[in-house]
Structure formats: C-alpha cells, structure tokens
Amino acid sequence: MGGGGGGHDPFDIFQSFFGGGGSSRGRRQRRGEDVIHPLKVYLEDLYNGTSKKLSLSRSIICSKCAGLGQKSVASLKCPGCQGSGMKVSIRHLGPSMIQQMQHPCNECKGTEETINDKDRCTQCKGEKVVQEKKVLEVIVEKGMQNGQRITFPGEADEAVATHHHRDIVFALQQKEHPKFKHKGDYLFFEHNLSLVEAPCGFHFVLTHLDGRHLLIKSQPGDMDDWQTHSPQILSILPFLGVA
Template sequence: MADHYETLGVSRDATQAEIKKAYLKLARKLHPDVNPEPEAAEQFKAVTEAYDTLSDPQRRQQYDHGGAGGMGGGGFGFGDIFDAFFGGGAGSRGPRSRAQRGQDALIRLDLTLDEVIFGTHKDVEVGTAERCEVCDGTCCAPGTSPRMCTDCNGAGEVRRQVRSVLGPVVTTAPCEVCQGYGDVIDQPCGDCHGQGRVRARTTIPVDIPAGVDSGMRLHMPGYGEAGPGGGPNGDLYLEIRVREHETFTREGDNLAALVEISMMDAVFGTSTTIPGLDGEIALDIPAGTQPGDLLRIPDRGITHLRSNKRGDLEVTLQVRIPTKLDARQKDLLREFQTLDGAQDPKLSTQKHGLFSRLRGKFGR
C-alpha cells in the first residue's frame, strides 16, 4: 500500500492546511470529469483515500502509529470536491447565520417644479420591516436564547459516508433539524414569530437637493428593510418624478415660458411683470418686438444639482393680433397701412423664425 504522505506529496509533519492544499491541487488534475485517462480514476481514488485519512487528526494519529487509518470524520465530501474545482476556500463552511441583510426599497416621489428650484424637505411614509423591539432581532422570546443543535453539534451540516464507483465518499448536507443554523430556537419571539423583524409604517425625513429631475434616484443607505435575525438594513431608493407645470417648461436647468403681448406693446414696447415660481419677474419688452422674439432673464431658472448657480428663464413673445375691431379702429389701421405702404405677402428667407422656435420649445 502506498504511503499516504507520498501520495499527496507532503512531508510527515505537514499541517492540515498544507494537506488540504495538496489534495486540492491533485484533485483538479486527476478528477475523472477533468482527466479521462483510465489510470487517473485509480490515482484520484488513492489521493482521496490519503486525504480522508490524514485530514482527520485521530485517523492520522492511528495511521502514523501503524494503524489502517481509514475514512475519518474530516473526510472530503462532495461540497469540498466542488471547492476544489470552483475555487472554494480552505476553511470550513460552518453554520449559516440567521442574520441576513434586509431588502432594498424603492419609493416613487412626486415633486412640483417649484420644489425643484431650490430643493425641499419631505417626510416620506414607507411600509417596511423594522427590527423587533421585543427580542431586539434575536428571534427568541425575552429571557431565552437558542440552544446548540445536538444533531449536528452546532456545525449546521451533517456528514454521511456513502460508497461510489470511486470508493467511499463523504457527503455533506445542511442539518434538517436546525436548517443549517447550528442552533435551535425552542421559544421564538411571539411578536415577530421568530423572524427578528416586524412589518410597520415609518416616516423618514428626506432632504431633496435642488436640481433633481424625473428619473433620478436618490440613494439612502440603511433606510431599507431591516434584515431577518437582526441583520443590517437594506437601502432605500427614491425615484423622482417632477410633475408638469401649467405655465413653465423645464429644459435642463433653464425654464421656458410663452408670454402674449398686444400688437401695440410689440410696436411701442412696454415694461411689465409676470408671476414666477419664486416671485415676480420683471420684463422689459423693446419697441419693434417681433413674434417669436426671445427674452432671456438670467438666474431665474433651476438651481444646478451640484452647485448654487441657477439656469435662465427664456421667455418667447407671442404677439396677439386683434380679431374684433370697431369702425374707428379699422379706420386708424387702414390709415396706418396707407402711410406704411402696401406690401404683398411673400415667403420669408428666415428658416428659424417664430414657428420653428415655438416647435422647438413647446413641441406644438
């Protein structure tokens, strides 16, 4: 019978970590799924037998003193074989934790254009999971604690020896009694039914920065659902939707508006004010204003998302032509027409006039 240490290629004083590392290296090379050579199966069987003996301290001691050794409790199971081929760690998997991270939450938040200019504060009510105050996330009734599972001795998994075409193999599976946790809760908390968290509605204060736009998401780490078993909270995402305004249209950080003026105001010019989203806005309309002319008012748009600078307000002027005239008004306009000189209608060479500007701004 070959020496187990020689089979694995390690010294007789090798550590458990060195023995397992040697086995992983050989298993990757000799496993039948990787190496189809007939002798590879026998070599893999010998390597597995050597590891089964040397990986268990008691069996190794018996082997070193001339005993047969054999299949030890520290044998290599299917899970360890998967580790060998898919990069598993060298340490034991151990019991799984009851504490798990909570789920993330997504809330849609409607804002008005007024609220977007300078930012705003909102108290957002959310239906979520919160840590149970009665058991503080332990899942146990007050005054009690979990007991170690006696079926797996706290390991969270059980090992069973089965025979295969390659010889004896140790399989590892989660413990059915403790569900892989390694402990058992005999008296679960009555408020959370052993979950460590309860459903609740809570109010979260949120500061919305200026300049946000529809489709943006604000990330609030740790404001999502509490995790089961006292696990950490997930994150909260606020998806922004800015409602349309009846007067102003947003174009990036600029605002756009359409202002109607009379024909006489277009001819002679005028000064007026219009209501803005953050106070009155003064407009100076020059004489000779043409339909579709644009007035730009600096710093009356939206505040930039990452600075205090504001965009502009762009006002497109629409000249209102009177449709109902009395006799005196008609006479005066005919007199003006005579003085101005009759001009036949003709095509304009300006390709960026009133209609193209209005279509570009208002989509109409």
C-alpha cells in the same frame, strides 16, 4: 423583503407625499438591493429647495430571538416541502396534457423550516422580524433636477438571512408647471402677443418661481419677424436655483 409575513407592506409611507392613493406596493420598484420610491415635487420645490418628512414602517431583526423566530437554536425541517422551500403542483390541461409548476412552500413560506408553536418567540410570533416606525426627512436641495435620486443608506428592511439593511432611494418626479418648462439649467416661458404688441413693442410683468416680479419688455421694431397668425415670444431664463 424581511420575511415579515404575508400580506403586509412594510413601507406604509403616507400617500400624500407620493401624489395619489393606491397601494404603495404597486408603485415600489426593486433595483438590486435598493427600494425605490417616486417622490413628486413641484418646479418651485426644485428651484427654491424644500424638505418633506415621511413616516414609514420597516422590518428589523427581532432582538429577542436574534431572527430565529424561536427560543431554541435548532430548527425543524418543514414537513410540507421536506426542507426544500419549494413545492410542485400539477395541473391537468386535457387528455395526456399536464402542466407542472413550482412555487414557494405555503407552510414555511420558502424558509425551508417550521417552528414549533410552544417554542415560538413571544415578541415576533415566529416571524423573525418586528416592525419599527421611523420618520425620514427628505431634503430637496435648491437646483436639483427632475429624476435625481436621494438615497438613505440602510433605512429599508433588514434581511433575515444576512442581517443587511437595504437602502431607500427617492426618485424626484417633477409635476408639470402651467407656465414654465424646465430643461437643464434654463427655464422656458411662452407668452402670446396681440397683433398690436408685436410690431409696436410691449411690456408685461412675469412672476418668477421665487415670487420675484420681472419686467419683460421690447421696443418697436424688435420683433419684425413676428408671425401674423400667432405672434408669440419665447423667454429663456437661467434656472437660478443652481446658483
């Protein structure tokens, strides 16, 4: 992306917002021209809504040389690949056996041209792009679903060839909740009963995702079909975050 030089990851997004360490390059996925990042959220975040501020660095066209990487408009054909942008290497596998492989030219990085050191842009150092720091505020709206995507148009790297900004897309990934299961517009909650509570009635207080306390109760005989070995109730609550 962006031609910003080898080994540099232009999306140095803070790891804490993505649920773990490691290189963000390994987690980033490309779909067309979009740059997709997983964003881990709690079930409480989807129910109540939340916002997260993410710091990133992206590549943009150098304003001093307009993406040429040099002072003059004329460019030099790369001598390493003769302007093709590709090189062919041959590997000998055995007697009368060779393997031919094609790969981007290591001298011009596939751009098909080279820049004279004396003519190199002093701002981008011939890379054609510079790094820009930005802070994006991702708004997780109340009632959003696991897997839903939040798009920031034109906030990814700027392509040198087309000067077109790609989009950044955050895909919500809900972390497993210890009590509730979220399916569509409903919350599911399981509660184990004692052998006395099942036939004789019960009541207990359930703490909801927004901190409210709900009284769950039944009268004697309401659960005549309870299981002797594992009495259990399943409560189904509307996912009120959608309201």
